[in-house]
Amino acid sequence: MPTILDVARAAGVGVGTVSRVLNDHPRVAPATRARVREAIDQLGYRPSSLARALSLGKSTSVTVLVPGLTSASVGMRLRGIIPTFNESDRDVQLSNVDTEDQRTRAFEAVVTSSRPAGLLVISIEPTAAEMERIRAAEIPLVLVDAAVAGTHSFVIDNRAGARAATQHLLDLGHSRIAFVGDVVSGVGVASALPRKAGFKAAMQTAGVAVPSDYIQEGPFGRESALQLTHRVLDLPQPPTAIVAATDTMALGVLEAAHSRGLAVPGDLSVIGFDDIDVAPYVGLSTVRQPLEESGAAAARCLMGLLAAEGSEPAHTFLPVEVVVRATTGPTRV
């Protein structure tokens, strides 16, 4: 395995010159540059990214921090992120952070140990202390599905999305509308909170009262949503429509409806949020957010930060859109 010194000797130059050629520094005579290039090809030399990283004090790869890798929406975001980086020859370190402990250690390791060139964080709001350490370490940071002042971030208006979803049901003539959402557990931004708020706001604006029993919350997941749905459907006055905080939970809602023999949307309308990849197959009406595109956009943003500094931090709002499929409709007469 040839080193930079071998190349320097072969080309009859110093190591500094080879390094300058490798990094496209302007101060190299064209003839020398050509000679070095030739020596590199001849020897099949490839610079060691390990040595480069130590010398620079930072690696060239980017780190991506995600909570709940198993969740469908996170997976779709990653599909936008990984290829975008790979296409530019950027290595990607992927870290799954589910517990509070993993989260602490992950941020710690990023700053002290692995020192990536850039950091992409999904659905996690770094604490002020974490932000400060990242800033001090001069690691460019981009947030997806989370926002902190002074940072680049890509988010959607969860409140408006939920509001639109609820409005869609109201427009269909529903008034007994329930909400099935997840509570914060472990790491991860609580997008369920603004979604619940959007639901409430829509109902209030429409002048429709929401019984407190109509708001059911539990852990994230299909299974959990199934139970919450049974609970709300067992009420003396069950709802005719349900807004789920996420598509994954909407799948649980559908399963509950199915197991009770309820017709969807005849007996019960269901709308989710996110438009994960199974949604079209199940015919689930939902609020689409550009998951894959959000990942790709964030990755491009981070690469811009790595290439040329500058550009003041900005929050980018991505569009949401109600997608009507087969699980929402008027109540059967």
Add this chain to the structure above:
Amino acid sequence: MPTILDVARAAGVGVGTVSRVLNDHPRVAPATRARVREAIDQLGYRPSSLARALSLGKSTSVTVLVPGLTSASVGMRLRGIIPTFNESDRDVQLSNVDTEDQRTRAFEAVVTSSRPAGLLVISIEPTAAEMERIRAAEIPLVLVDAAVAGTHSFVIDNRAGARAATQHLLDLGHSRIAFVGDVVSGVGVASALPRKAGFKAAMQTAGVAVPSDYIQEGPFGRESALQLTHRVLDLPQPPTAIVAATDTMALGVLEAAHSRGLAVPGDLSVIGFDDIDVAPYVGLSTVRQPLEESGAAAARCLMGLLAAEGSEPAHTFLPVEVVVRATTGPTRV
């Protein structure tokens, strides 16, 4: 950011001793060890993995090479892989290799540039040359959904799986059974090949002739399967059942059936392969392979290789199982 030298000074020892403490070498006096530990805590010292990597000639992270990150089955495998590594504090570098060019460069980079502690390759068969370079670089290698002699690998019996799927249809009384599969395109192991062979074998054993038109092959994907299905259903003697090489393609088959107003399974039975996460929601009958578990098992295997050398390479066969859901049944009478 304190270095090992700072720790050495604080503890009144040499850097070598600190390094020995860090790496749990036995040759350190307990008292000294304690003193060094204390200094480490006091200073909040964290070793630089960058420097460590250079000194060792290899990084501590593992690299995972995957083709077609967007495909559902690969995603599920990753869900088994990433958390398994993360739980042991192992960084994971993820590389998406779709084109032949990316593939070459990825293997090249692994050996020459990034030099991970271990390599996990999904659905790709390294060439003999690549194998040789990896062996020379002494990088432990584990294969998933691909097998090469002399390497640890985790595979399923694709042929037997397809055979069982076909047998299931035969048992239901079908005899006009078609096959919709994908052809090799870009990088990735052609598991469609043994699956097609399994289909043919089952039919031959049953003594049922298969018209050549009944075997349709095209690019991988739902869209492609949709067109292939239309083609086979346009035949004068259309099939009453279709074996799809993958669940993703089965989804295309279902879509085609749906758009023609065919009842499933009344007019057309459909069975897929893989049991991807949407399969249960669509009610797709399929051949289940333990996708997530295969990833986790491979990751554990690689970690074993990293911890303690030894254990001769072995091919591990994971079980497959026909899962009957709602898309297969007898032909409507």
Add this chain to the structure above:
DNA sequence: GGTGACGCTGGAACCGTTTCCACGCTCGGT
């Protein structure tokens, strides 16, 4: 023709670890 500026270059220092070698000390055996 002398001088200053500047482009290009070589090489040393440095990044923060690991590892190897050598040395001192202790202790058991003779």
Add this chain to the structure above:
DNA sequence: ACCGAGCGTGGAAACGGTTCCAGCGTCACC
């Protein structure tokens, strides 16, 4: 009391890059 073995330790060298500084030409200009 002496000697050798061996444990515990310090420190230098090495890993392979980057960067900075100094020096050498060359050239323009006076």
